Amino acid sequence: MSRTVARRFRRPPGKHLNLNVRGLGDSATIAINDLSNQLRTHGHRVIKLGLGQSPFPVPEPVVEALRQHAHEKDYLPTAGLPELKEAVADYVRRKHGVERSPEDVLVGPGSKELMFLLQLVFYGDLVIPSPSWVSYAPQARIVGRLVQWLPTRRESGWKVQPEDLEALFASDEERPRILILNYPNNPTGVTYRLDELKAIAEVARRYRVLLLSDEIYGELHHTGHHVSIARFYPEGTIISTGLSKWAGAGGWRLGVFIFPPTLDWLRKAMTAVASETYTSTSAPIQYAAVTAFRGSDEIEAYLRHARRVLRAIGRWSARRLREAGVYLEIPAGGFYLFPDFSPLRDRLMRKGVYTSELLAKRLLEDTGVAALPGSDFGRPPEELTLRLAYVDFDGEAALRAAATHPSGALNGTFLKTYAAPIVNAIESIVDWVKHA
Secondary structure (H helix, E strand, C coil), X not given: CCHHHHHHCCCCCCCCCCCCCCCCCCCHHHHHHHHHHHHHHCCCCCEECCCCCXXXXXXXXXXHHHHHCCCCCCCCCCCCCHHHHHHHHHHHHHHHCCCCCHHHEEEECCHHHHHHHHHHXXXXXXXXXXXXXXXXXXXXXXXXXXXXXXXXXHHHCCCCCHHHHHHHHHCCCCCCEEEEEECCCCCCCCCCCHHHHHHHHHHHHHCCCEEXXXXXXXXXXXXXXXXXXXXXXXXXXXXXXXXXXXXXXXHXXXXXXXXXXXXXXXXHHHHHHHHCCCCCCCHHHHHHHHHHHHCCHHHHHHHHHHHHHHHHHHHHHHHHHHHCCCECCCCCECCEECCECHHHHHXXXXXXXXXXXXXXXXXXXXXXXXXXXXXXXXXXXXXXXXXXXXCCCCHHHHHHHHHHCCCCCCCHHHHHHHCHHHHHHHHHHHHHHHCC
């Protein structure tokens, strides 16, 4: 390439970029994972509590189904493999008592892609409770949608309050909106009781708000009692789920949206756009997903032990951090903690820590524990919150060991043996704040 041609493409950053993506960096979770891997490559001790990736292997029946269908090479229908759509419809009926048909299901290469298509197709504001997963707001920015943040409060367990929804929606009753409700929640680990779901559903129905229920962690409710809000607002709720979290298959990239018949027009519009973008989702992965969504005794045993392991780690970690003076909710599902170090603000100020970004930076430098600042999840920079993903352990070994233990809680000895990196990370944080 000539120097003249080369110079032609060396433009100032952003000059020829769409305004919506100027200044947009890599996803925070991807960035912290890349940084952690780089530090490890250079010999640094790093415990990775940044990226929320399941520590558990894909269930063997699902892996075997993938082996058996590795030869599948043809394009599948854009909306998804018919057998998979049928399995998903049966899944939500069996698990949640929500009646849906295969025609109500849309399959995509990850729920993240489907969320992006939803915002692209549906013209309306995105209402995001704060704190929230890191990609909701950037997707809205890329598409050019207005984000309306709905702050939650520590005193309310970081949960959406119906009265706050009422106040927001009443300010402009006719404005089209999508409300995202993610539970068990990333980053807080909290979930909702039946009465809380009913109250949220009532407000959403009153203002005809489209509700996207992100239930990707539903199967990882620590006691297996997840309930979909679609039971209480069936006509306006899209259920979002996939294989990444509960089946340990993040890299397989398969997600599903389950629409109510009343939103058939929206499903068709998203399918049309999908046909012009990714065409269809990987055929072998879709065939394997049929086995995952149909379920089996072996898969249920896998889930039961995964929940036990995550519950034990989450509760032990929360207790230790609370003992050190940190505020946080006991997680009810998934594999996240959202500690608030504000009670220790004066002590941390002596370390030069006065924002969540600085908190995460100093913690990594001083202890080797990689976490994400609360500001990446929509919280004010001065709020001393972090998200910890307690996933950096050998999930396969932990599952095998859990299966040999009697049903019930797994004790500290189990955690020190099979989740030692997490135990070490939490103890490092506790020691760090004690000596601040």
